[in-house]
Amino acid sequence: MKLYLKVWRQENRTSGGSMIDYEVDGISEHMSFLEMLDLLNERLILKGERVIEFDHDCREGICGACGMMINGRAHGPLTGTTTCQLHMRSFKDGDTVYIEPFRAAAFPILRDLKTDRSSFDHIIQAGGYISASTGQAPESNSILIAHDTAEAAFDAAACIGCGACVATCKNSSAALFTSAKISHLVLLPQGKTESADRVIKMISQMDAEGFGHCTNTEACEVECPQEISSLHIGRMNYEYNKALILRK
Amino acid sequence: MKQTTLIYKLIMAATGLFLCFFLVIHLLGNLQLLLPESEAREQFNWYSHLLSGNIIIKIISYVLYLSLIGHAVYSLLITLKNKKANGTKYVYDKRAKVSNWNSRNMGILGTIILIFLIIHFKDYWYVYKFGNLPLDAKGNKDLYAIVISSFQQGWYVLIYEISFLALGFHLLHGFFSATRTLGLYHPKYAKAVRIFGWIYSVVITFGFMQIPIYIYFNLHS
Amino acid sequence: MMDSKIPAGELADKWKNYKDSSNLINPANRKKLDIIVVGTGLAGASCAATLAEQGYNVKSFCFQDSARRAHSVAAQGGVNAAKNYKNDGDSVFRMFHDTIKGGDFRSREANVYRLAECSLALIDQAVAQGVPFAREYGGYLNNRSFGGVQVSRTFYARGQTGQQLMVGAYQALMRQVSAGKVQTYTRHEMLDLVLVDGKARGIIARNLETGEIERHAANAVVLATGGYGKVYYLSTLAMGCNTSAIWRAHKKGAFMSGVSWIQFHPTCLPQIGETQSKLTLMSESLRNDGRIWVPKKAGDERVPNDIPEEERDYYLERRYPTFGNLSPRDISSRAAKERIDAGCGVGPMKNAVCLDFSKAIKEQGRDKIEEKYGNLFRMYDKINGVDAYKEPMLISPAAHFTMGGLWVDYNLMTTIPGLFALGEANFSDHGANRLGANSLLQSCVDGYFIAPYTIPNYLSGELKAEKITTEHPAFKEAEDAVQAQIIRFLNVDGHLSADYFHKALGKLLYDKCGLSRTKKSLEAAVIEIKALKKSFDHELKIPGDDQLNSELEKAGRVADFLELGVLMCYDALQREESCGAHFREEYQTTEGEALRNDEDFCYVSAWEWKGEEVQQELHKEPLVFEAVKLTVRSYK
Structure with a gap:
């Protein structure tokens, strides 16, 4: 099939960018979206043009590196799917496809479709961990965790940090990302000890990074490749409110 | 402590929920307009008088004004911060497909409600407080007469109906959003509260909407 | 040069003896020592975090945009530990023995024993960090069994165990970043190792965003840069996986071992087109209920569902009646290749075999199969647009794990003093074939429990060494x-x-x-x-x-x-x-x-770089087996 692409090209952090048109034919429906871009890049190389830069790594939906806006949607038209798991059978011959980077003030664009998501790392650094140094751990079965609790913690911990939640949020809020981590850790008995400090620090960091407010439109949970529930945002708010009231 | 995004949100939730509570009181008062005409006038005027005398009611009314102003001011602050957080604009944006339009347009809905409130305050609150109103048989200011006469005009009814619809959609998202901001996360109860929110919004909206229509078609000053 | 430095004593006491007698560094001196850790997968992140917790200054490098994305995240099945929670006769020795045998007797006894021994502490550590391992209804940890063993010793977090362990290690690393003990350099690629007086004293890295070439000096360098299976281009690995860090270290004098020992995973999605970039792994657990077959007749053009039962060749069940569809990876992969080469392959490129669930669905019901493998069937559908409940999955072996890597001694130190190699980047524990759920284990154990003892042991001799700056x-x-x-x-x-x-x-x-x-x-x-x-x-x-x-x-x-x-x-x-x-x-x-x-080849190869255009020189580290007897691996 043949597609008409409009791709965001930008030189670096400070330069502006614009949408550039490309025609790509010879696309097979079995290709993944990224393989389609590989194909285009291969042709650009032969013409001596700079390739379209995009982040990608595992190409099996788990590393969280890939992520772009495809036809105005985070990770493209499917829900619960990363860009690398999107295949060309979701498009029709002759379609026009708009490809842009994830946009948010906290995700500066580096070049073309590559963005800097280190703001997520900073949120985790602020408190998204359990303070257990190597050597301190007690015997693992001495901490009993109900089956359902472990499963619920897993649901939250499944976040791959791709940033689709921020990209699709009209407010560019990182509430789903931050709340998934808070929920994961507070659900577990090991993580409860530091929960008040953690939630305050992580939310302050989230603000400092320049993310917007969550207004509960719930677009994030629709586009999340791991289908993380926006109920976690409720839990984060609960933990925050609790910390506000009870913390000394 | 530094005001975080969540504190802004808490203020929005608290003021919003208080306004939700007030709407119930207001609706109960307005429903008296639906009584048989002979009873309605005195009943409604008595109720209006009640709401302007009592010290407790006074305090509540100040909380109400503060809530209205706070809700509006903080929504503006939040919107500004969100605009800043957005960075550059998407060239092609279909994000609207994955969320409800009212949840995305609370600002617009809120602005419609704000404009409505200005009209509403000017026509009733201001007139009642500062205007010269005739008295009814019991000696209360005859607000009833003004209400009935204003809803004889079709365009006035239309303004009210549109505003109530805006209010309805605002509540539909606002009530749920406020409970989430307060920290409701339990899957079962969050769902129950969400259903309650829908019922509440529908009842309030249609409750208010029926009154101008009833007056327009059934009562003449 | 190639002294494996295995401590004296009984096999079971070696690691204890090592720890009891290794050199220590006073906490006040630790902050004078800098360590570079390249790679932020399980081995790299856990090692960097643990060394920082001890008080060393750590610089952590990765080419990804975040330390959370290394390909450790993609490991699905689980992590082994000899906890014996199932009371089914597991023990450190038995796990050691399974691993040695699984590796076809081509690994070092002492290293493998230590791996099994440290597996116990790893589960404790991971749980303490908040890794949500599967639990039984009573709240105790659950286990499942994996290929090549007879006990249930695999701990798992659904089909994303690697991701969950990775998140744990990443968070430990982030904690040290906020404590100021680790500096992270993401989007940085190591392009060379710097030696001073024959010792590893730094690296040259390229900032992948700006293109700037940077110099970084340290007292020791740790390479935890993963395997090189991506050499086959089509593999289960991430697109960025590479050999550059270890290869450039090799060219600076570190020996490479067991380079040709590469595991092909039998249950991957086959290549279906020339532009394909990746062969996605489907969990091995599918072989518990799926039956593998090809048409009996070579060049059969019919679609799998049209081929009647009597014309199907269930070749694993035929060749290995005892283990059948659950034969170990190397054997299953080879058997598939044998059939494909014989012209019996299926699929558009005739390069796949069928993994058929029709019998299991008939016997257990679709619901049961959906409950066990629903996510995998969904993934298959997502990638191929095919409903595997209705027709067989097409699978094929793909390059997966490299048992080979940099030669290291018992300290995990390469032949270059001060250069350590951890995880898949070294050769040490899996011999010629790795058992399922042992890779997560090895990378974690190397990073959390071994290197944090052996690196200080080395550094204790470096305290008085001349301070090197990047001006050298x-x-x-x-x-x-x-x-x-x-x-x-x-x-x-x-x-x-x-x-x-x-x-x-x-x-x-x-x-x-x-x-x-x-x-x-x-x-x-x-x-x-x-x-x-x-x-x-x-x-x-x-x-x-x-x-x-x-x-x-x-x-x-x-x-x-x-x-x-x-x-x-x-x-x-x-x-x-x-x-x-x-x-x-x-x-x-x-x-x-x-x-x-065993007579002629019971050794580990170790290749020494001799310069461009010259063939490397082969050294041999003989393998000595004292605790186990060499036997023929049979799964018939």
Whole structure:
């Protein structure tokens, strides 16, 4: 099939960018979206043009590196799917496809479709961990965790940090990302000890990074490749409110 | 402590929920307009008088004004911060497909409600407080007469109906959003509260909407 | 030079003896010592975090945009530990024995024993960090069993165990970043190792965003950069996985071992087109209920569902009646290749076999199968657009894990003093074949529990060493070489992309140095790879500038893969036996099984770089087995 692409090209952090048109034919429906871009890049190389830069790594939906806006949607038209798991059978011959980077003030664009998501790392650094140094751990079965609790913690911990939640949020809020981590850790008995400090620090960091407010439109949970529930945002708010009231 | 995004949100939730509570009181008062005409006038005027005398009611009314102003001011602050957080604009944006339009347009809905409130305050609150109103048989200011006469005009009814619809959609998202901001996360109860929110919004909206229509078609000053 | 430094004493006491007598460093002195850790996968992140907790200054490098994305996240099945929670007779010794046997008796006893021993503490550590392992209803940890063993010792977090362990290690690392003990350098690629007086004293790294070449000095360098399976281009690995860090260390004097021992995973999605970039792994657990077959008749053009039962060949059940569809990875993969080569493959490229659930669905019901494997069936549908409840999955073996890597001693130190290699980047624990759920274990154990003892032991001798800054001429020399290579790549101005060469190399290796090899195929491969390398040097095209440029990154990696490919062939050539994942067609039994030769090849190969255009020199570390008896691996 043949597609008409409009791709965001930008030189670096400070330069502006614009949408550039490309025609790509010879696309097979079995290709993944990224393989389609590989194909285009291969042709650009032969013409001596700079390739379209995009982040990608595992190409099996788990590393969280890939992520772009495809036809105005985070990770493209499917829900619960990363860009690398999107295949060309979701498009029709002759379609026009708009490809842009994830946009948010906290995700500066580096070049073309590559963005800097280190703001997520900073949120985790602020408190998204359990303070257990190597050597301190007690015997693992001495901490009993109900089956359902472990499963619920897993649901939250499944976040791959791709940033689709921020990209699709009209407010560019990182509430789903931050709340998934808070929920994961507070659900577990090991993580409860530091929960008040953690939630305050992580939310302050989230603000400092320049993310917007969550207004509960719930677009994030629709586009999340791991289908993380926006109920976690409720839990984060609960933990925050609790910390506000009870913390000394 | 530094005001975080969540504190802004808490203020929005608290003021919003208080306004939700007030709407119930207001609706109960307005429903008296639906009584048989002979009873309605005195009943409604008595109720209006009640709401302007009592010290407790006074305090509540100040909380109400503060809530209205706070809700509006903080929504503006939040919107500004969100605009800043957005960075550059998407060239092609279909994000609207994955969320409800009212949840995305609370600002617009809120602005419609704000404009409505200005009209509403000017026509009733201001007139009642500062205007010269005739008295009814019991000696209360005859607000009833003004209400009935204003809803004889079709365009006035239309303004009210549109505003109530805006209010309805605002509540539909606002009530749920406020409970989430307060920290409701339990899957079962969050769902129950969400259903309650829908019922509440529908009842309030249609409750208010029926009154101008009833007056327009059934009562003449 | 190749002293494995195995501590004295009984096998079970060696690690304890080591820890009891290793040198320590006073906390006040630790903050005077800098350590560079390259790679932020399980081994790298856990090692960096643990060393920082001890008080050392750590610089952590990764080419990804965040330390959370290394390919450890992709491991699905689980992590082994001899906790014996199932009370089914597991023990450290038994786990040690399974691993040695699974590796076809080509690994070091002492290392493997330590791996099994430390597995206990790893589960404790992971749980303390908040890894949500599967639990029973009573709240205790759950286990499942994995291929090649008879006990249930695998801990798991659904099908994302690697991701969950990775998140734990990443968070531990982030904690140390906020404590100021770790500095992270993301989007940085190590391009050379810097030696001063024969010791590893720093690295040259390229900032992948700005293109800047940076010098970093330290008292020790740790490489935890993963495996090189991506040399085959099509593999289960991430696109960015590469050999450059270890290869450039090799060229600076670190020996490479067991280079040709590469595991092919039997249940991956087959190649269906020329533009394909990845062979996605489908969890091995599918083989518990799926039956593997091909048509009996070669060249059968019918779709699988149209082939009647009596015309299907369930070749694993036929050849290995005891283990059947659950035969170990190397054996299953080889059997699939044998059938595909015989012309019985299915799918558009005739390169796959059927993994059929119709019998299981008939017997257990669709619901039951959905409950067990629903996510995998969904994934299959997502990638292929095919409903595997209705027709068989098509699967094929794919390059997966490299048992080979940098040679390390018991300290995990390479032949270069001060240079350590952890996780898949070293060769040490899996012999010629890795058992399922042992890779997560090894990387974690190396990072959390072994290197944090052995690195201080080394550093204790470095306290008085001369302070080296990046002004030292060795840094300039290394940086200049790196710069020169980049300029060369940008100036070749040929007409073929880096991927073109990578794909050509991958195809060549699949055919000639893949699941099975012959002397003839390997010798041919050496010639062809060298020719390909020549063409690469003259016909490569890298458009763009020397700033953020993924083509430039690829070029450096492919250049190293091309050199590594040759060494893989030499390594496979010298080993005139079949063992584990290494199958030389000349050395097989009359029934087509691997024929090991313990008399002549009970050693680990270790190759020393001798310069461009010169063949590496082979050294041999003899393997001594005292605790186990060498037997023939049989799964019939």
